Amino acid sequence: MKLRGRFTLSLALAALVPILVAAVVTRQVIASSSRAGYEEDRNTAETAIRRELDTIANEVHEAVGSLADNRNPLVGQLLLELAKGTLYDGKVLKSLREQGGQVMRGLSLQVLTVTGPDDRVLITPHYRDATDDANPMVRDRAVKTSGTAYYVNEQVRTGPTVETVLVVESAHLSRKDGFTVALAAGRKVTDKLLAGIRRQGRVDARVVDMKGQVLLPPSKDWAKIAKDPPIVMPLLGPDGKPVAKIEVAVSDGDLDQVLRNITLVSALAALGALCLVVLIGLFVAKRTARDLEKLVEGSLAAARGDLEHRVPVRSKDEIGAVAAAFNFMMEDLKSSKDRLVIAERIAAWQEIARRLAHEIKNPLTPIQMAMDTLRKTWKKQHPDFGEILEESTTTVLQEADRLKHIVSEFANFARMPKPEFSRIDLNEVVRSAMTLYQEAAPVEVTLGELPEVDADKAQINQIVLNLVENARDAISKKPDGKITVSTKLGEGSDRVFLIIEDNGPGVPSEIKDKVFAPYFTTKHAKGGTGLGLAIVHRIVSDHGGRISIADAKGGGARFTIELPLRNGATLLASRI
Ligand SMILES: Nc1ncnc2c1ncn2[C@@H]1O[C@H](COP(=O)(O)OP(=O)(O)OP(=O)(O)O)[C@@H](O)[C@H]1O
Ligand SMILES: [Mg+2]
Incomplete structure (x- = not known):
C-alpha cells in the first residue's frame, strides 16, 4: 500500500475507534441506567397500586364498620324495631329504607345491602328491585370475611338502566338484644383508583375481568407503553378467588428506540468523521507524499549522476528539512565532484608528463652515447672512424625519429577533443571498423539488438580499433588465434556493452592495473607507445562509461x- 493510503487509513482508524468505543459505552451506560429506571418504575407502580388498594379497602372497611355499629342511628333503629317487632310496619321499614339511601351516599358508598335475621333483604338503595329477596350471601360474606374488604360485581340501578359494577365491599354482622342483621356495603371501583398510579407516557393501568373484558379502560398511551407483560394485581372476591384484576403497564422509556437512535447517531458521526478524516488524510498525505516523491526523484537523479537536480523546499517541517538537507548534499557533492575531477586531471597530467619525460629520456641516452663515441674516435683519429660515423649517425637519426614519433603521438593524445555526442548505432560502428580487419585477422562479430547510444562516433571507432589492434598483437604468434567482438544491451536497458576478447596470452595480473596508464607498453621493441589503452580509457571516461579487463575463458584477454x-x-553497479 502506498504511503498516502496507509496514512489515510491510520487516520481513519484513529478517528473511528474512539467514536465506536464512545458509542458502545454510551449505549451500555444508557441501556443499564434505563433498565435500572425501568425496574424502579415498575416497583414504584406496584407499590402505588398496593397502597391505593389498601387505602380504598381500609376506607370501605371503616365506613361499613361504622355503619354496622349497633349505635349507628340506622342499624341501631333497625335492631330496635326488630326487637320491638315493629319493623315490618309499613311506615317504619319505608322510612328506614329512605334513610339507608342517605346514609349510603353520606359515606360515599355506592352499594348497600342489609338483610334481616331471615336473610331477607331489608334495605338495598342501589338496587331496590332486590328488596325482600332472600339473600343469604350477605350474612355468609360477613361471617367469612369478618369485615375485610373484598371485590364483587354488584348490580346497580340508575334510572331505568341496571348495570353491573365492580365494587370494593365490606360485610359485617350487627347484633343487639339477640337480633342480628347482616350488612354489606361498598364503593364503586372507578377510574380514580387508576389515576393515582398513572404517570403520563410512563405508567398506565386498566381493570379487566377474568374473561379479559376491560372494565376500566386505560389511557390512550396503553398500546405504546404496554410492550412488556404488565404487572397484574388480582382483585379477590369474598371467597378469595379473583373477580377481576388491575393491569399496570410500565414503559421502558422506549429503550430500543433510544438505543437505535444512539446507533444511528454514532453511525452518522462515524461516517462524518470518516469523510472528514479521509479528506484531511488525503490532503495531508498528498502533500507529504508529493514532497517525498520529489525526494525520491531527486535521489534517483543523484544516482544517475545528475548533480544539478534540486528538490523544492515547500514546508518548514521535517520533510522540508530533509529536502533542504538533500539540496545541501547535492551542492556539496557537485563541488566535491568538481574538485575531484580537477584533482584527478592534474594527477593524470602529472603522470603523463612524468612518463613523457621518461620516454624522451630513453632515446636521448643512445644519442648521447653515439655522439660521445664519435667525438672520442675523432679525437683518436680512429682508423674506422668512417664506419663509426655511419653507425652513430644512423643511431642518432633513428632515435630522433623515435623522438619525433613520441612527440607526435603525445600531441595527438593531448589534443584529443571532448566527445561530440550524437545518437549512433554502436553495431554499425563495430561493423564498419571490422571491415578493415576482414582479411588481416580472424575476427568473429556477435552483435546484440541495441537501441541508439549517445556517443561520439569517431571516438568509439577509435576504441574498437585500438582494442582490436591490441588483440591482434596478442594473437600474432598463435596459429589458431581468434578475436571476438560482441555487443549487448545491459539488463536494466540503461547501458550497452562492447566486449573484445582474444585467445592470446592474456594480460598478466601484475600489470592489469598499469595497462591504462599512458606510455605503459610491453611492446618497446615493436615501437609501441603505450598510449592505445590510455586513449581508450579516456574516451570511455569522457562518455561516462567504464572499462575493465578480465581473463577470457580459454585464456586470453x-x-x-x-x-x-x-x-x-551515471552508471550504477555493473549488471553484466
Ligand atoms: N589483448 C591484449 N593481450 C595482452 N596484453 C595486452 C592486450 N592489450 C594490451 N595489452 C598490454 O597492455 C599494454 C598497453 O597497451 P597499449 O595499447 O596501451 O599500448 P601498446 O599496444 O603497447 O602500444 P600502442 O598501442 O601504442 O601500439 C600492452 O603493451 C600490452 O602489454
Ligand atoms: Mg596498443
Whole structure:
C-alpha cells in the first residue's frame, strides 16, 4: 500500500475507534441506567397500586364498620324495631329504607345491602328491585370475611338502566338484644383508583375481568407503553378467588428506540468523521507524499549522476528539512565532484608528463652515447672512424625519429577533443571498423539488438580499433588465434556493452592495473607507445562509461566496455 493510503487509513482508524468505543459505552451506560429506571418504575407502580388498594379497602372497611355499629342511628333503629317487632310496619321499614339511601351516599358508598335475621333483604338503595329477596350471601360474606374488604360485581340501578359494577365491599354482622342483621356495603371501583398510579407516557393501568373484558379502560398511551407483560394485581372476591384484576403497564422509556437512535447517531458521526478524516488524510498525505516523491526523484537523479537536480523546499517541517538537507548534499557533492575531477586531471597530467619525460629520456641516452663515441674516435683519429660515423649517425637519426614519433603521438593524445555526442548505432560502428580487419585477422562479430547510444562516433571507432589492434598483437604468434567482438544491451536497458576478447596470452595480473596508464607498453621493441589503452580509457571516461579487463575463458584477454545509453547518465553497479 502506498504511503498516502496507509496514512489515510491510520487516520481513519484513529478517528473511528474512539467514536465506536464512545458509542458502545454510551449505549451500555444508557441501556443499564434505563433498565435500572425501568425496574424502579415498575416497583414504584406496584407499590402505588398496593397502597391505593389498601387505602380504598381500609376506607370501605371503616365506613361499613361504622355503619354496622349497633349505635349507628340506622342499624341501631333497625335492631330496635326488630326487637320491638315493629319493623315490618309499613311506615317504619319505608322510612328506614329512605334513610339507608342517605346514609349510603353520606359515606360515599355506592352499594348497600342489609338483610334481616331471615336473610331477607331489608334495605338495598342501589338496587331496590332486590328488596325482600332472600339473600343469604350477605350474612355468609360477613361471617367469612369478618369485615375485610373484598371485590364483587354488584348490580346497580340508575334510572331505568341496571348495570353491573365492580365494587370494593365490606360485610359485617350487627347484633343487639339477640337480633342480628347482616350488612354489606361498598364503593364503586372507578377510574380514580387508576389515576393515582398513572404517570403520563410512563405508567398506565386498566381493570379487566377474568374473561379479559376491560372494565376500566386505560389511557390512550396503553398500546405504546404496554410492550412488556404488565404487572397484574388480582382483585379477590369474598371467597378469595379473583373477580377481576388491575393491569399496570410500565414503559421502558422506549429503550430500543433510544438505543437505535444512539446507533444511528454514532453511525452518522462515524461516517462524518470518516469523510472528514479521509479528506484531511488525503490532503495531508498528498502533500507529504508529493514532497517525498520529489525526494525520491531527486535521489534517483543523484544516482544517475545528475548533480544539478534540486528538490523544492515547500514546508518548514521535517520533510522540508530533509529536502533542504538533500539540496545541501547535492551542492556539496557537485563541488566535491568538481574538485575531484580537477584533482584527478592534474594527477593524470602529472603522470603523463612524468612518463613523457621518461620516454624522451630513453632515446636521448643512445644519442648521447653515439655522439660521445664519435667525438672520442675523432679525437683518436680512429682508423674506422668512417664506419663509426655511419653507425652513430644512423643511431642518432633513428632515435630522433623515435623522438619525433613520441612527440607526435603525445600531441595527438593531448589534443584529443571532448566527445561530440550524437545518437549512433554502436553495431554499425563495430561493423564498419571490422571491415578493415576482414582479411588481416580472424575476427568473429556477435552483435546484440541495441537501441541508439549517445556517443561520439569517431571516438568509439577509435576504441574498437585500438582494442582490436591490441588483440591482434596478442594473437600474432598463435596459429589458431581468434578475436571476438560482441555487443549487448545491459539488463536494466540503461547501458550497452562492447566486449573484445582474444585467445592470446592474456594480460598478466601484475600489470592489469598499469595497462591504462599512458606510455605503459610491453611492446618497446615493436615501437609501441603505450598510449592505445590510455586513449581508450579516456574516451570511455569522457562518455561516462567504464572499462575493465578480465581473463577470457580459454585464456586470453577480455576487455569489457560499458557505455550509458544517454549522455550525462551515471552508471550504477555493473549488471553484466
Ligand atoms: N589483448 C591484449 N593481450 C595482452 N596484453 C595486452 C592486450 N592489450 C594490451 N595489452 C598490454 O597492455 C599494454 C598497453 O597497451 P597499449 O595499447 O596501451 O599500448 P601498446 O599496444 O603497447 O602500444 P600502442 O598501442 O601504442 O601500439 C600492452 O603493451 C600490452 O602489454
Ligand atoms: Mg596498443
